[in-house]
Amino acid sequence: MSNLIALILSFFMGTTSWYNPATNNIHCDSELSCIHEIAHKYDYTHGDISQSKEYQDSVNDYLDSLRKCPELNDQFSYLFLSFPGISAPLAKETSPFSDAFYQGGWGGYREFYAQFAYVYYLLDFPFDTGKYYDKNYIKSELEKLGY
Numbered sequence: 001m002s003n004l005i006a007l008i009l010s011f012f013m014g015t016t017s018w019y020n021p022a023t024n025n026i027h028c029d030s031e032l033s034c035i036h037e038i039a040h041k042y043d044y045t046h047g048d049i050s051q052s053k054e055y056q057d058s059v060n061d062y063l064d065s066l067r068k069c070p071e072l073n074d075q076f077s078y079l080f081l082s083f084p085g086i087s088a089p090l091a092k093e094t095s096p097f098s099d100a101f102y103q104g105g106w107g108g109y110r111e112f113y114a115q116f117a118y119v120y121y122l123l124d125f126p127f128d129t130g131k132y133y134d135k136n137y138i139k140s141e142l143e144k145l146g147y
Contacts, residue, residue: 019044031147032118038141039117042134043110049132050113058132059112079119083112 017028019040026041028034043050050056059080066077113132120133 026141026145028145031142034142034145034147035118035121035138036114038138038145039114039133040110041141042117042137043113048110050109055113055132056109059109079116083115 017026017030017033017037019026019037021041021044024041024045026034026037028037063080065072066081117133117138121135121138
């Protein structure tokens with residue numbers, strides 16, 4: 001029954017991957033979507049890291065440095081500077097089935113955290129992320145999910 005509900009919700013939410021904090025389960029259909037959902041799980045189970053002032057300040061400091069010193073721009077700059085709800089204007093979410101609806105739009109630090117987990121895991125993040133992400137945790141969760 002819970003799979004049916006999840007399937008119905010995924011139709012309305014427009015996604016086939018999600019993390020359910022009530023059951024602590026992840027459903028995903030690719031390595032990248034799994035990393036994204038694993039990051040949501042890690043964020044949620046480790047005290048809402050993405051909502052902490054420390055995390056948000058580190059993101060904002062990096063963005064400020066990109067704006068003030070264009071010579072610091074790197075391969076991640078555009079991703080940071082154009083992320084909805086961080087720097088770019090919010091594209092308002094209208095579906096009440098989406099978490100973003102309750103965050104005032106789409107994006108924000110929670111989605112930023114999850115979206116950039118794969119950049120951290122597969123490449124390297126341009127600012128100090130060691131205290132915000134855990135590669136071993138991501139790797140372990142990927143293995144549990146068959147990736």
